Amino acid sequence: MVIPVAKSFASGISKINTVAQLRTSFTQINQNGFAHILTLLFVLLGIAAGVYLVNNRTTFLPKANVGSGSEYDAVGKFTAIHSDFFNQKKSRDLYLFAPDNNPTSTLIIDSGNKRIPIAGGSRIRIKGVLKDGKITAKARSSDFINILEDTGKKEALGEIKVGIIKVNIKKGGLRTNPAKMPSDAILNSIMGSEGVVSKDYFKENSYGKLQFNAEIIKNIDLEDTPAVDIPDDLKFCKFPSIITNEIERQIDSNKLSQFTHLMFIIPIADLFDCPNGVGTIFASLDGKHRTWMLTNLNNISLYAHELGHNLGLGHSGMISCRLNAPRDYDNCFFNQYGETYSAMGYLSFDEDLVYHYNALQKSALGWLKSGDSKGVVELDEIVNEKTYKIAPLEYPGKDQLKLVKIRLERFQNPPWGRVFDEEYPYVLIPDIFKQTEYIYISYRRPVGFDSRLPPEITNGVSIHTWTGIPYYITTLWNLQPAREIIFPSPSDDSTPPPTPTPTPTPTPTPTPTPTPTPTTNNSRYLYGGPEENYFYTVSLCDKIADLACNKDKHQFFGSKIVIEQISHDADFAEVKIYPEKIPVLPPANTY
Structure with a gap:
C-alpha cells in the first residue's frame, strides 16, 4: 500500500x-x-x-498559386487591358484568359514583355505552362496561342451606347481628388448626346457610319480602395480595373445591360505610378468594352484615344531618320506614339484639339472599305506606271478615292519588329502572321476636326506601312524631316543654296562612276511650299518593306516603288507610281 x-x-x-x-x-x-x-x-x-x-476576392484577377509549373492546354476567352502613360511616352498591356471549363477564374498570360495582337473577347486555345496563376509559353513553342474566334474583325458601325460611372475613393492606393472630378455638364459636353466627341467627332471621323451615345448612370463613393489580390504585374499602380466588380455591384444589372461600353471616371490624386488612361482592346472577358479615365479628364483627345482602343485600334507610330544619313537601321528611329496627326498617336495637351484616325485605322474599322466603294484601290503589283488622284481623307464623299494600298510580300516577322520596334516585339500567332503587309498612300487636309493639322502633313501625301491587323501599330514614314533640304542629282547644274555654316574648303569635283544615273531629278525639297512637288521612293527587299536593302541581304539591286506627287490642291493630290530598278549599294539618301 x-x-x-x-x-x-x-x-x-x-x-x-x-x-x-x-x-x-x-x-x-x-x-x-x-x-x-x-x-x-x-x-x-x-x-x-x-x-x-x-x-x-474578386474574380477579375487570378488567385495566387493556382498551379506549380504544370502543363496547361485550354480553350477560353482572351482580353487585353492597355495602359497609356503619356507623360512617360510609354504603354503597358495586361493579358487575361478565362478558361471555358472555369469561367469564373481568370489567369494572367505572361507574354514575356511581348505584345499579343489579338482583340479582346476573342476565343483562343492556349498551350503553355501554368504556375502561380500565370500561363507562359513552353521553350521554343510555336503554337502558344491560336485564335478560334476573332472579334477584331468586327466593324465599328451603327450606334454604340456608353454608360459613364463617376467614382470617388476616399482612401487607399486609388484615392481620388474630388476637385478634379469633371462636372456632369463638362462630361455631357464631351460625351453626352450632344457631346463634341460622342456626337460630332465620331460622326465626322466615320463619315456618318458610327455614333456614340453616352449617359451618366451613377455617381459612386467608396470609403477605401477595395482589398483584392494584386499580382506583381500590377505593382506599378493599384490598377483601376481591380475595383470594377466592386463598382458594378452597386449598379442595377438591368441598367448595366443597356450599355455596350462602360467608362469609369476616376480622378486619381497621385498619378506617380499610374497611367493617364486605360482601355480594353476591344472587349472584356464578359463582352463589354471598358475604359478608365484617370487624368486629363477635360482633354477630348484622351477620350478619342482610349475609345479607339475600345474599338480595337493600336497606336499610330512613326519612323524618322537622321538628316543626310543613309536610311538604315543605325540612323532611323521608331516612336510608337510618333504620328501626332492621329488621335491614336501622342496625346494633345490642348483640351480642344483632336485629329481624325489615320486612313489605315479607318479602313480597319470599316469606314473605308475596298470593293463596295471607290474609296480604296488595292494594287497587288506595280508593273507599269499608274497615276491616281487622291481626295483628302477628311472629305465625306463616297465616290472619291481616299486610299491607295500596295500589296507587299507575306511576312514572317512584323514589319518593324526586328528593327524599329525592338522594345515592343510581338508574340507569334500562326493565324495572324499569314496576313499581308501593305504600303498605304493617303492625303490629309486642314478641314473640320483636322483644321489645325500642320503643313508637314498636309503639303504632301502620307505613306504608311501596316499589316491590316487592327491592334498592330501603324507606321507613318517621316519623309519630310526638315525644311528646304536639297539633294542635287549629278545632272543638276543649278547653284545650290548657301548653307548657314559654309566650309572654307572647296568641294572637289566628283569623279564620274559607271553606276547608272537615276532618270529622276533628286533636286527637290523634302519639305516646301504648296507649289512644291514631292519625290518619294519606297525601298523594297524581296517585296518586304525595308529602309536599306543591303543591310542584311547584300544584294546589288533592289526593287523600288517610286511615288511621285505631281500636284496637290484643296481637292486632290495627284501621284504617279512606277517601279524602278536601281543599285542600292551604298544605301541611298532618299526613300
Whole structure:
C-alpha cells in the first residue's frame, strides 16, 4: 500500500504545482494588462480576415498559386487591358484568359514583355505552362496561342451606347481628388448626346457610319480602395480595373445591360505610378468594352484615344531618320506614339484639339472599305506606271478615292519588329502572321476636326506601312524631316543654296562612276511650299518593306516603288507610281 499512496501523493503535489503555476500565469497576465490575450485576439482576427479575403476576392484577377509549373492546354476567352502613360511616352498591356471549363477564374498570360495582337473577347486555345496563376509559353513553342474566334474583325458601325460611372475613393492606393472630378455638364459636353466627341467627332471621323451615345448612370463613393489580390504585374499602380466588380455591384444589372461600353471616371490624386488612361482592346472577358479615365479628364483627345482602343485600334507610330544619313537601321528611329496627326498617336495637351484616325485605322474599322466603294484601290503589283488622284481623307464623299494600298510580300516577322520596334516585339500567332503587309498612300487636309493639322502633313501625301491587323501599330514614314533640304542629282547644274555654316574648303569635283544615273531629278525639297512637288521612293527587299536593302541581304539591286506627287490642291493630290530598278549599294539618301 505504500507505493500507491506515494504515487497518489506525488500526483496530488503535481496538480497543486500545476494549479499554482496557472495562478501565477494569470497573475502575470493581469499584471501585464492582458497584453498577451489582446495579441492572440489580433492574430485570430487577422487569420479570419485572410480566410474571408481568399474566399471573397474578386474574380477579375487570378488567385495566387493556382498551379506549380504544370502543363496547361485550354480553350477560353482572351482580353487585353492597355495602359497609356503619356507623360512617360510609354504603354503597358495586361493579358487575361478565362478558361471555358472555369469561367469564373481568370489567369494572367505572361507574354514575356511581348505584345499579343489579338482583340479582346476573342476565343483562343492556349498551350503553355501554368504556375502561380500565370500561363507562359513552353521553350521554343510555336503554337502558344491560336485564335478560334476573332472579334477584331468586327466593324465599328451603327450606334454604340456608353454608360459613364463617376467614382470617388476616399482612401487607399486609388484615392481620388474630388476637385478634379469633371462636372456632369463638362462630361455631357464631351460625351453626352450632344457631346463634341460622342456626337460630332465620331460622326465626322466615320463619315456618318458610327455614333456614340453616352449617359451618366451613377455617381459612386467608396470609403477605401477595395482589398483584392494584386499580382506583381500590377505593382506599378493599384490598377483601376481591380475595383470594377466592386463598382458594378452597386449598379442595377438591368441598367448595366443597356450599355455596350462602360467608362469609369476616376480622378486619381497621385498619378506617380499610374497611367493617364486605360482601355480594353476591344472587349472584356464578359463582352463589354471598358475604359478608365484617370487624368486629363477635360482633354477630348484622351477620350478619342482610349475609345479607339475600345474599338480595337493600336497606336499610330512613326519612323524618322537622321538628316543626310543613309536610311538604315543605325540612323532611323521608331516612336510608337510618333504620328501626332492621329488621335491614336501622342496625346494633345490642348483640351480642344483632336485629329481624325489615320486612313489605315479607318479602313480597319470599316469606314473605308475596298470593293463596295471607290474609296480604296488595292494594287497587288506595280508593273507599269499608274497615276491616281487622291481626295483628302477628311472629305465625306463616297465616290472619291481616299486610299491607295500596295500589296507587299507575306511576312514572317512584323514589319518593324526586328528593327524599329525592338522594345515592343510581338508574340507569334500562326493565324495572324499569314496576313499581308501593305504600303498605304493617303492625303490629309486642314478641314473640320483636322483644321489645325500642320503643313508637314498636309503639303504632301502620307505613306504608311501596316499589316491590316487592327491592334498592330501603324507606321507613318517621316519623309519630310526638315525644311528646304536639297539633294542635287549629278545632272543638276543649278547653284545650290548657301548653307548657314559654309566650309572654307572647296568641294572637289566628283569623279564620274559607271553606276547608272537615276532618270529622276533628286533636286527637290523634302519639305516646301504648296507649289512644291514631292519625290518619294519606297525601298523594297524581296517585296518586304525595308529602309536599306543591303543591310542584311547584300544584294546589288533592289526593287523600288517610286511615288511621285505631281500636284496637290484643296481637292486632290495627284501621284504617279512606277517601279524602278536601281543599285542600292551604298544605301541611298532618299526613300
